[in-house]
Amino acid sequence: xxxxxRQEGAQQILASMAQQHPTIAEHLxxxxxxxxxxxxxxxxxxxxxxxxxxxxVPTGEKEPGDNPISRAIxxxxxxxxxxxxxxxxxxxALNAIQVDESARELRRLEPELSxxxxxxxxxxxxxxxxxxxxxxxxxxxxxxxxLLRFYEEAATEESAMAVxxx
Numbered sequence: 001x002x003x004x005x006r007q008e009g010a011q012q013i014l015a016s017m018a019q020q021h022p023t024i025a026e027h028l029x030x031x032x033x034x035x036x037x038x039x040x041x042x043x044x045x046x047x048x049x050x051x052x053x054x055x056x057v058p059t060g061e062k063e064p065g066d067n068p069i070s071r072a073i074x075x076x077x078x079x080x081x082x083x084x085x086x087x088x089x090x091x092x093a094l095n096a097i098q099v100d101e102s103a104r105e106l107r108r109l110e111p112e113l114s115x116x117x118x119x120x121x122x123x124x125x126x127x128x129x130x131x132x133x134x135x136x137x138x139x140x141x142x143x144x145x146x147l148l149r150f151y152e153e154a155a156t157e158e159s160a161m162a163v164x165x166x
Contacts, residue, residue: 045146045147045150047143047146047147048143049128049129050129050139050140050142050143050144051073051128051165052127052128052129052130053122053127053128053129053130053136053139053140054073054140054143054144054147055069055070055073055074056122056125056127057113057116057117057122057140057144058109058112058113058116060116060121062125062126062127067105068098068101068102068104068105068106069102069105069106069109071094071098071101071102072102072105072106072147072151072163073163074092074163075091075092075093075094075161075162075163075164076092076093076094076095076098077092077093078090078091078092078093079091079092079093079162086164086165086166087165087166088164088165088166089164089165090164091162091163091164092162092163092164093160093161093162093163094160094161094162094163095160096155096158096159096160099151099154099155099159099160099161100155100158102151102155103148103151103152103154103155104155106144106147106148106151106152107148107152110144110145110148113140113141113144114137114141117136117137117140119132119133119134119136119137122136
């Protein structure tokens with residue numbers, strides 16, 4: 001998707017959220033950068049097709065659960081898609097406490113990622129975009145580390161987060 005289309009979609013989500021949540025509207029008024037992200041904006045992360053594997057390896061589950069790893073991938077509270085712009089379900093919000101919990105759990109489990117990686121289990125569970133290829137571990141680790149850094153930065157800034165799949 002072109003960067004302009006992604007920015008437009010993000011702006012529509014922010015506008016919709018601001019209509020329902022006065023706190024978000026006030027934040028956007030006081031933070032022009034949040035309302036109009038720039039090319040250098042680091043407040044977006046795309047983990048490509050690694051999302052399902054990043055969830056499955058540490059949790060052993062395909063379905064989201066009530067834990068910080070699941071929330072890091074799937075979010076928590078639904079943000080209604082009144083504009084009909086989300087292709088794979090609505091965006092979901094995490095508050096700053098949940099972001100911090102997810103960052104801490106991602107950090108805690110990082111050393112165990114390799115030992116929990118079982119390619120046969122991933123293939124058998126039909127984890128999205130995983131094939132019988134030994135390089136899958138390095139692919140998942142790369143995106144796990146990016147996700148970890150993203151959550152740690154957001155936690156340091158005491159930021160809330162919206163999670164959505166495009």
